[in-house]
Amino acid sequence: MGRIFFFIREGLRALRRSAAPSLAAIVTVAVMVLLLGVLIPVLQTANGKTNQVRDQVGLRVFLTDAYSAPEIPQPQIAELQGKLEAIPHVASVQFVNKDQALKELGGQFEEKNQANLITELPGDRNPLPSSFNIQPDDLSNLPGIRAAITPPGANGQPAPISQIIDEVNDSRDEANKITGATSAVRWILGVLSALLLVASLLLVGNTIRLSIYARRREVEVMRLVGATNWFIRWPFMVEGLVCGLVGAGIAIGFLLLGKTVILDPLKNDFNLINSGDTIGFATLALVLLCVAMAVSAMGSGLTLRRFLRI
Amino acid sequence: MARRQTSEALRARPRTTRRPEHLTEQRARPPIVELRRVTKIYPGGHVGLEHVSLRVDRGEFVFLVGPTGCGKTTLIKTLIRELQPTEGEVLIAGRDIASLPDKKVPQLRRRVGTVFQDYKLLPNRTVYDNVAYALQVIGASRSEIRKKVPDALRLVGLADKVKNYPDQLSGGEQQRLSVARAFVNHPPLLLADEPTGNLDPNTSVGIMQVLYRINRTGTTVVVVTHDREMVDKMRRRVIALDSGRVVRDQAAGTSTPDDESTREFARRVREEMGLDDEDPRY
Numbered sequence: 001m002g003r004i005f006f007f008i009r010e011g012l013r014a015l016r017r018s019a020a021p022s023l024a025a026i027v028t029v030a031v032m033v034l035l036l037g038v039l040i041p042v043l044q045t046a047n048g049k050t051n052q053v054r055d056q057v058g059l060r061v062f063l064t065d066a067y068s069a070p071e072i073p074q075p076q077i078a079e080l081q082g083k084l085e086a087i088p089h090v091a092s093v094q095f096v097n098k099d100q101a102l103k104e105l106g107g108q109f110e111e112k113n114q115a116n117l118i119t120e121l122p123g124d125r126n127p128l129p130s131s132f133n134i135q136p137d138d139l140s141n142l143p144g145i146r147a148a149i150t151p152p153g154a155n156g157q158p159a160p161i162s163q164i165i166d167e168v169n170d171s172r173d174e175a176n177k178i179t180g181a182t183s184a185v186r187w188i189l190g191v192l193s194a195l196l197l198v199a200s201l202l203l204v205g206n207t208i209r210l211s212i213y214a215r216r217r218e219v220e221v222m223r224l225v226g227a228t229n230w231f232i233r234w235p236f237m238v239e240g241l242v243c244g245l246v247g248a249g250i251a252i253g254f255l256l257l258g259k260t261v262i263l264d265p266l267k268n269d270f271n272l273i274n275s276g277d278t279i280g281f282a283t284l285a286l287v288l289l290c291v292a293m294a295v296s297a298m299g300s301g302l303t304l305r306r307f308l309r310i
Numbered sequence: 311m312a313r314r315q316t317s318e319a320l321r322a323r324p325r326t327t328r329r330p331e332h333l334t335e336q337r338a339r340p341p342i343v344e345l346r347r348v349t350k351i352y353p354g355g356h357v358g359l360e361h362v363s364l365r366v367d368r369g370e371f372v373f374l375v376g377p378t379g380c381g382k383t384t385l386i387k388t389l390i391r392e393l394q395p396t397e398g399e400v401l402i403a404g405r406d407i408a409s410l411p412d413k414k415v416p417q418l419r420r421r422v423g424t425v426f427q428d429y430k431l432l433p434n435r436t437v438y439d440n441v442a443y444a445l446q447v448i449g450a451s452r453s454e455i456r457k458k459v460p461d462a463l464r465l466v467g468l469a470d471k472v473k474n475y476p477d478q479l480s481g482g483e484q485q486r487l488s489v490a491r492a493f494v495n496h497p498p499l500l501l502a503d504e505p506t507g508n509l510d511p512n513t514s515v516g517i518m519q520v521l522y523r524i525n526r527t528g529t530t531v532v533v534v535t536h537d538r539e540m541v542d543k544m545r546r547r548v549i550a551l552d553s554g555r556v557v558r559d560q561a562a563g564t565s566t567p568d569d570e571s572t573r574e575f576a577r578r579v580r581e582e583m584g585l586d587d588e589d590p591r592y
Binding site: 002003006013014017018217218220221222223224225226227228231 | 390392413416417418419420424426430431432433434443444446447448449452491
């Protein structure tokens with residue numbers, strides 16, 4: 001028990017007496033943690049966005065009431081909805097009527113232009129068709145569902161299961177494009193953060209090595225008076241632990257500051273930032289703290305090894 | 311004057327080659343140091359030691375002399391397992407330390423106090439903490455440390471510099487601190503590698519006096535030096551090395567009175583070296 005206090009005292013003494021190398025180690029740890037702290041949520045956001053896009057992929061079945069075509073009576077629509085829901089692997093079927101379609105389209109424009117929208121479209125009434133949104137239970141079942149809605153007819157052309165079906169649209173192509181783009185972004189971010197992580201680990205290791213190298217004579221003396229390797233190593237590990245703790249503390253402080261000052265005000269305006277499935281700040285801080293302490297303590301312990309060979 | 315005449319008369323007497331370990335009552339316990347045909351060849355082919363065989367008995371004061379590069383330091387390093395001999399056996403208190411597992415090496419080093427030419431002090435610790443470290447390493451209790459450290463510092467005359475840092479001490483003081491650290495847990499064997507190499511003659515006598523005092527407590531002392539004059543004046547056993555071989559092993563101890571006190575010893579050595587001003591600290 002007295003030993004533990006001795007090691008802690010020794011580690012703190014070393015920190016006090018060699019302030020400059022310790023400071024360098026603390027700053028490198030802080031930079032590493034800061035990078036990690038920014039990259040982890042960014043990676044997660046990119047990941048979350050891709051999942052969101054994947055969730056939205058489905059089939060859109062447009063009906064034959066576009067332009068000036070007559071409206072389809074309600075029972076027919078209900079009948080088709082029943083048929084669609086009966087197809088295996090269909091998770092949900094949602095009817096979008098003409099008005100809703102117009103609203104959906106308008107949502108993509110600025111508010112002041114929305115009023116003009118209807119007048120600018122050709123025809124004297126709402127030209128948009130009503131439609132069904134179909135979500136598969138799994139993305140891989142999408143082609144099967146599509147085939148079930150428009151089975152191949154006698155002449156080889158697709159023959160829809162109902163007269164009122166005009167066209168079946170598959171959002172897979174654009175989804176694939178989006179997924180492709182986001183996964184490229186994700187890959188780039190992943191590789192970048194891996195590189196940064198490696199670089200910062202090497203940097204921390206190097207800084208620790210320098211501070212130990214400056215004291216290699218001290219280590220030699222300790223060995224010569226008969227100190228065991230662990231007796232020499234523990235104070236260094238305590239030192240590394242403290243460096244990691246302080247460095248991570250500083251970085252987490254900066255992260256918190258950045259979060260409250262920059263990120264939180266933007267959250268309401270940008271959908272991208274406001275994806276709910278990123279790691280909570282407290283968890284993130286805890287993870288970063290543990291990583292930083294483990295890395296710098298183990299870095300100290302391992303670097304010392306080459307000075308401890310008998 | 312009378313003293314000088316006696317010492318000259320003593321020196322004139324033929325030196326005997328009888329070695330103290332042949333005294334029958336000491337044969338029962340194994341010698342503290344025994345080398346059996348030890349050879350050390352460094353990587354690259356340089357020969358550090360060549361078939362060195364020697365014995366040092368408990369309580370002896372031995373000088374190891376020879377020109378630079380003759381293998382003195384190599385010999386000392388093999389005694390604390392900083393170097394492994396290429397061939398031969400190194401026995402400390404009858405145990406072959408070549409076969410000692412690496413884990414046990416710290417234990418060996420705790421039982422062998424070592425003083426280095428470059429002092430090897432811990433620069434960011436006070437005089438007190440430097441000596442205390444040697445005790446902390448062996449897991450000594452705080453009360454033990456509080457008792458033993460002042461004793462050791464008093465022995466070497468540094469009791470009033472407890473709070474200083476090594477860079478605030480003179481060379482002689484640093485070396486005495488190094489001696490205090492080596493001796494604080496009363497090891498049965500004390501090795502000193504060129505303890506006076508960086509010091510002026512007067513300060514050197516001071517260090518030798520401290521070593522002599524330690525030797526009188528029963529500790530075996532082996533001193534490596536190239537200061538032949540000092541060695542001649544101290545009249546102790548001398549082992550001379552040249553090119554890694556033992557070229558001379560003389561037991562000069564028989565020619566000096568064994569019960570010479572530390573003060574008398576220092577006065578005599580100073581006188582014979584032509585140094586008058588005695589350091590009042592001892």
